Amino acid sequence: MDLNFSAEERAFRADIRAWLASHLPDELSARVRAGQRLTRDDLQRWARILGAQGWLGAGWPVAFGGPGWSAVQRHLFDEECARADAPPVLPFGPVMLAPVLMAFGTPAQQQRFLPGIASGDVWWCQGYSEPGAGSDLASLRTRAERAGSGAAEHYRVNGQKTWTTLAQHADWIFCLVRTGHGSKPQAGISFLLIDLKSPGVTVRPIRLLDGEAEVNEVFFDDVQVPLDQRIGAENQGWACAKYLLAHERTHIADVPRAKRGLEHLKRIARLEGLWDDSRWRDRIALLEVDIVALEMMVLRALCAERGGGPGLDIAALLKIRASEIQQHLAELTMLAAGPQGLPCGPEAPASRYFNQRKTTIYGGSNEVQRNIVAQAVLG
Template sequence: MDLAFTPEEQAFREEIRAWVKGNLPEDLAHKVHNALRLTRDDMQRWAKILGKKGWLGHGWPKEFGGPGWTAVQKHLFEEECALAGAPRVVPFGPVMVAPVIMAFGNKEQQERFLPGIASGEVWWSQGYSEPGSGSDLASVKCKAEREGDHFVVNGQKTWTTLGQYGEWIFCLVRTSSEGKPQTGISFLLIDMKTPGVTVRPIKLLDGECEVNEVWFDNVKVPANNLIGEENKGWTYAKHLLSHERTNIADVNRAKRELERLKRIAKAEGVWDDTRFRDQIALLEVDVVALEMLVLRVLSAEKSGKNSLDIAGLLKIKGSEIQQRYSELMMLAAGPFALPFIEEAMEAGWQGDYPGGITANAPLASTFFNMRKTTIYGGSNEVQRNIVAQTVLG
């Protein structure tokens, strides 16, 4: 296993770095580096910039309009975007549902849905979790009954991230109650402007509505919005979840936030505390180890070998690292981590206290928000069981 990048890959990195530097709006980079609120327009603006270049679907093959990059090139692109302070691409369209449409959708569906995803024009949401179905997705109850050339959908989805902005949502729905729970699930694409769809934002402790409830009340969905075969949705869901769990690991964002942690520690005067610096060093070792794990997978792909099924491992370690760096930032800032007045932050008022920096202001809310990372995408407890069975034997 050779983890060194080739001269061609290094040249590719330089090309990406130069392009991002020339095209990433400075106001967006400032917000990302200082963890300030990103609006829908902020996220959509960067998505459309990438879309115009043909890079929003940077993991797509050429046959579907992507750049056809290797796994290593995709990694380098994501790393350079993260380190430059680019907003994270909202993954539900280009990273999650698009590969499912490519792999299991028919030609008409591919021609209908993929262009809007690739351009960044259409905002997609994910309809998986329900009040009683999280890590155990096979227990979903949201029902879709076939009536001629359409389905009638009734039920509820919850924790739908940024669902208030959604224009389309891909859903796991129950189309049969016979046999094992997994065998009665279908994968359905639903226009969120359809009568009967109601989105109810869930206000979190920080005052934001990052997640939502989505209700379906006799929603009529054309049968040609069904991906693949009826009752085969569990197979398609597993294909998608491997993309989600790798995405949650997000080693590139961890590297950027590690540098932010160091900046905060120095600004707040705790950098010289040897014990605190030891904790930063331990975190950095884990970030490097996670990166090596990612590169190991990429190296296996590059050589044509089958890598271990370690999406769960990446998710476990990546989510724990996110919690640790948010906790250390809180400890570094001390009481200055507590204020969270969005309007004051955006006006710059909370950056003026002695020794304080603007980036400190949202630290408390970020810390609490990160508690979810070990739960969503399949809880870490469940992931450890899966890893034990499939990787360790």
């Protein structure tokens, strides 16, 4: 297994670095570097810059309007974006929904929805979790029933989603809804695309410990959804759900931003006079070892794909280790900042610490992921 990058891959990295130097707005990178909370306009501005270049869907094949990059090239692109302090790409449209549309959508659905995702013009959010249906997602109760007849036939959706990230800014939501019942709880679930401007949709922000409203409750009261906004067959949405979750869990790893966060932690430790304390250096060194090990896991998977062999199904492992590392990184950064880390605003390290506590829950709790790994290994 050769983990070194080829000459072509190193040249690709240089091209990405040069492009970022000329296209990434200084004020955006400055906000990211300072740890400031990015607004909707900040995030969409960067998404549209990438979209205009054809790079917002960095993992998309050429047939669907993407650059057709290899897995290694996507990794290098992510590394250079993190190194340049570029804003993150919100994953809901380009990373999570788009692969589902490519795999399960009809040509008409692909032509309708993919261009808006690729350009950064249409924002999506994820309607999975419900009160009482988080890690046990198959127990969801939001219901979609058929109504009308002929050309006017549609779904009538009633229910509630919760912890819906950035729904207050989104244009559309992709939802799991119950359309039937079967012998297993996973049966009878369908995958719908719903316009958040539809009558009967209510979005209510949830105020968090850091004072922000990053997540929301979304209520559906007799919301009419056309049948052609169902992806895949009726009652077969669980296949879409699992496919999407694999992409979400892999995205959570985000090794490049963990490495950038480690550099930030080291700077704080030096500024606060902690670098001379061997106990602090040991704690940072142990965290760095964990990040390097995570990176090796990612590179191993990329190496398998580059060699033409079967990809390594390590989404659950990546989600477990990456989320725990992100929490540890946020905790050490807050402690290193000392009094400067008090939660006096959304940019304070303590505020980021509060926010990072959720990483081991979203995308499937780590307890559930460990069960998945155990079943894969032990049967």
